[in-house]
Amino acid sequence: MPAQPGLAAVRRSFAFKCTLLVIGWVLAAIACTQIPARAFWPASFITLTLPVALGLNGAAAGYWLLRNWRVAVLPLLVLVLTWPHFQRGLALHPLHWAPAAGAAPGQRVRVLSANVRIFNVYPQLHEKDPESPDKLIRWVASQQADIICLQEFYNEPRKAGKRNVLSSVDRIGRQTGRQAFVSKSLTNWIGAEFGMAIFSRYPIVGRGTITFDKLTQNHAMYADLKLPGGDTIRVYNFHLQSMSMEEQDIVDSYSSKDGLKAKGLGLMRRFKRGLVARSVQMDTLTRRFEQCRYPLLLCADLNDLPYSYSYDQLADRFQNAWAAVGTGIGSTYNGRLPFVRIDNQFVGPQWIVDDFRVHYDVPYSDHFPTTAVYRLK
Template identity: 50%
Template sequence: MRIPSYYFWPSGFFLFTMPIPLVLNFFFLLGWAWNRSWLVIIPVLVLVFTWTYYERGLSLGFGGNSSEATAGNLPTEVKLDVLSYNVRIFNTYAHLRDKEYTNSRNMIKWVAENPADVFCLQEFYNEPHSSVYNSVQKIVKKYGKHYFISNTLINRANGQFGMAIISKYPILNKGTIKFEKLTQNHAMFADLKIKNDTVRVYNFHLQSMSIEEQDIIKTYQEQDLFGKDLRNIVRRLKNGFIKRSYQVNTLYDHLKESPYPVIVCGDLNDVPYSYTYQKLNRKLNNAHTAAGWGIGSTYNGILPLLRIDNQFFSPDLEVSNFTVHRDVTFSDHFPLTATYKIKN
């Protein structure tokens, strides 16, 4: 977990499959306890020494206070509601959208009408002259919000690809953090003036896993364990593990120098047992672990139980509520919301 994949890339595969031994250990515990075998001490000891791993994969909400301190009864001057959402360029590509653009319209409308104070949007898209994809007008300008958009590409229709931080509070400072060259995979930050305090919000998108669901299905159906398709999947996963290790180091080096408390949102494209997760969790707390419930999977696809989107926060803040909106299915990611407050 502490060894970056650019030093030893097989560690990425081991950590990716970590849930399997954890689940097996739990079943051994139940089985030996049922049979009253002295061997039950083995899975009990494993459970004790690996509890932090279990906690990352299955949150029981003990660290937060979501049932008592919700957004409705927190003092207005200290609360901060944050939405993090990979909007998949609002499904602008032909193979993603429907004929009437209904899904795209509904996604933009859902984001625009969300009551959060701060939006961190990955794979953001804005096409100023489009009646459908003029997202800056519909989400930002219509409601008089402050915003910072890091554009990575502009197409022939003047459509702008990138990421966005949108805020009800003034932005005092902002910047972009490149991972080698500026692509969709980068990070950005904005310093928000919130009453008498300043909070730095990061938005990031790390290297994709670079595999398609159909590739996995095809490999499984053909039952070719060492075929070309499987080797390609392994190669792509390996490259992703290595690139994300470098990228999260760049992000970490920047945020650890922040003069303000930080909230870090984004698409990690990695599991909670990974080096990338551990790197951020070294200095920051995870909102799902602190105040969420259950597995908290954020990927909307056929690959089950993947929690690859996260919100982290510094110890100067408290999280009182965390929700994965699994009923919002416009994108291949589910949106996340959390409520934070600044400690006295």
């Protein structure tokens, strides 16, 4: 077995210099997650490279373990210190199991969150499956969740004596014994409601809507719920600024050199506008979270990746359910862009995360629903 090279020789080597550069890259990218795009938008683009930097740091640790264990201590230390950031994109809990009901103390709460894409009400959304609006509403209504948070919600008024499959408040709420709170961003000429909704098997004792400049589909809502044991919790449901980019444009931009030239600059401008808007919206929400005295439970379509300012502000204050108990990437976007997790649930320190699941078997929207089980300590 060849002798290990001396430290002086190692410090002069190209591999060691590359390792230092990778470590610097990791630290710079993590620092950039703390910078809102409204203050310095290029920082948000640097944060997107963090998964690559973390992967290269792990590769460097493996390389030096084989070459010189003393040098390997440096990337290994960085790997340990940045493990929570690694878990944001690739959670590793292969041996996790959800305790059975009654097996562990604490008030158990089941939560479902989903961007339902207005239940595919428009013909272009349900042309492949005309029954998808009814299927999606029926699936949501049939779940055993105590709390349901829906983004891009849609409801048509119930007509006496007539069954309307799009009367979602009635089907998900009244018929299943859940109270409903709908935060409406628009009511059209037939009385149909667009916005977001929270359904609860627990009494709703308080409620409110938070607008970002003006009331659109991208806003926030909350409901205070009284649990059977007497505790009151607050549930936030929010939908941050959309990326404003068509999936086909993104695919075209990287599928060919001409596509990048034709689409790339426009996509970058729209992506930048979305980053700035979401950073402002997240700052508005975090101020509200810090003022709340109740245990918090958050459901959101962030429209942002786990390596972003928006996600970082939440991860600094709350537990992400997928990062806490999941295994794998946990992608939630149902489209041609792979490995995209933009739908999340977060809880405060008063909660224990027992289970979290992404429902890949429910393909009716462009987002997969998520469900979680929590226990209040």
